[in-house]
Amino acid sequence: RSFMGQCTRKMSTTAATLNSNMANATANSGLKLLVTKGPQAQKAVGIWLFGCAAWVFSMVILGGVTRLTRSGLSMTDWKFAGGLPPMSEEEWLLEFQKYKQSPEYMRVNKGMNLEDFKFIYWMEYAHRMWGRALGFVFAVPFAYFVAKGYVTRQLGVRLSALFALGGAQGLIGWWMVKSGLEEPASEYVEPRVSPYRLAAHLTSAFVIYCGILWTALSVVMPDPPAESMKWVKGAAKFRKLAIPASAVVGITAISGAFVAGNDAGRAYNTFPKMGDSWIPEDVFSMEPFIRNFFENTSTVQLNHRILATSTLLSVSALWLAARKVDMHPAVKSLVGSTLGMAALQVTLGISTLLMYVPTSLGSAHQAGALTLLSLMILLTHTLRRPSPALLKSLASAVKST
Numbered sequence: 001r002s003f004m005g006q007c008t009r010k011m012s013t014t015a016a017t018l019n020s021n022m023a024n025a026t027a028n029s030g031l032k033l034l035v036t037k038g039p040q041a042q043k044a045v046g047i048w049l050f051g052c053a054a055w056v057f058s059m060v061i062l063g064g065v066t067r068l069t070r071s072g073l074s075m076t077d078w079k080f081a082g083g084l085p086p087m088s089e090e091e092w093l094l095e096f097q098k099y100k101q102s103p104e105y106m107r108v109n110k111g112m113n114l115e116d117f118k119f120i121y122w123m124e125y126a127h128r129m130w131g132r133a134l135g136f137v138f139a140v141p142f143a144y145f146v147a148k149g150y151v152t153r154q155l156g157v158r159l160s161a162l163f164a165l166g167g168a169q170g171l172i173g174w175w176m177v178k179s180g181l182e183e184p185a186s187e188y189v190e191p192r193v194s195p196y197r198l199a200a201h202l203t204s205a206f207v208i209y210c211g212i213l214w215t216a217l218s219v220v221m222p223d224p225p226a227e228s229m230k231w232v233k234g235a236a237k238f239r240k241l242a243i244p245a246s247a248v249v250g251i252t253a254i255s256g257a258f259v260a261g262n263d264a265g266r267a268y269n270t271f272p273k274m275g276d277s278w279i280p281e282d283v284f285s286m287e288p289f290i291r292n293f294f295e296n297t298s299t300v301q302l303n304h305r306i307l308a309t310s311t312l313l314s315v316s317a318l319w320l321a322a323r324k325v326d327m328h329p330a331v332k333s334l335v336g337s338t339l340g341m342a343a344l345q346v347t348l349g350i351s352t353l354l355m356y357v358p359t360s361l362g363s364a365h366q367a368g369a370l371t372l373l374s375l376m377i378l379l380t381h382t383l384r385r386p387s388p389a390l391l392k393s394l395a396s397a398v399k400s401t
Helices: 009-027 039-068 089-100 103-107 114-148 153-180 195-220 229-261 289-295 297-322 329-354 359-382 388-400
Strands: none
Touching (some): 089 103, 114 153, 153 195, 229 297, 229 359
């Protein structure tokens, strides 16, 4: 909502003075922009970056669906540049024969027919090619914007680092898949990828997504919404609470990767208790002790439950604190939306557990985690410290009134 529509005549005069002072400050290069060549260039780069962030978001969801449909181990080799899928019946039979030699086929999918194999193969193929397409969508506009002189050195370095991390993500993905193609230590163990490598793959995707989203926000919103010194001071106080809450959200999301890696969502499908007890007896049964937190199904699920509850409590505390702090109305509204998303995410998690992890709910839960993380990124970005140019303008506006 417009600030002008909410304020008294005196504050409207203050806002007018503020806008004039901000324009002068920006003209005097007091505000450092990530994109040069004017508002149109800024808009173009911003749209491109938000589009890339949305692409990464879809990649994470597609990866989750690939995992939930047990399609991730259907392709038993990897090429950096990719290649065409099987085009003839002979080529399909050749790929199927390769898969038949994998531990997953022999222990889980023995007797699978060719049509079923085609489904899981297409899922994994789509996931890999969607990632390669993202590289093209990122690199070509990036080169164009650099050639046009839109990109500052600071932005260029940041985007180059994100592009390099995106390239490494493909290698991390194959490193993860390769662990699932190895023979399990015991004949009673179901073949699956290493939970550590799955967590590394998902965490890397989250880092890329958050990096692109933060950069896109910085391009289109060089300064946070701060139209009075009271709001700036309120935001500074609130930021001290928002950053730890964001860390809790991030840690909870990463813990979900270990739940997925250990297939822990298919154990203890009750809530709030885990089976007949609050804490299973075998939570610390592994040696050395630290392994329990990453490999023990009971401990991994218990940790995720505790962290999810902590996330909901943290965001609830943020919402209560926001009601007592003098901040921009948009920030308070954003905190309310974040609380709603946190509540929805916990509900999705419980529903996914009780219904034995159906693909639809499992995918929605993963999307919810990334959506909640997105809202926390937006919140912390909105709460960052204003530029010296904006602070100077605010101080001048106060003096003029």
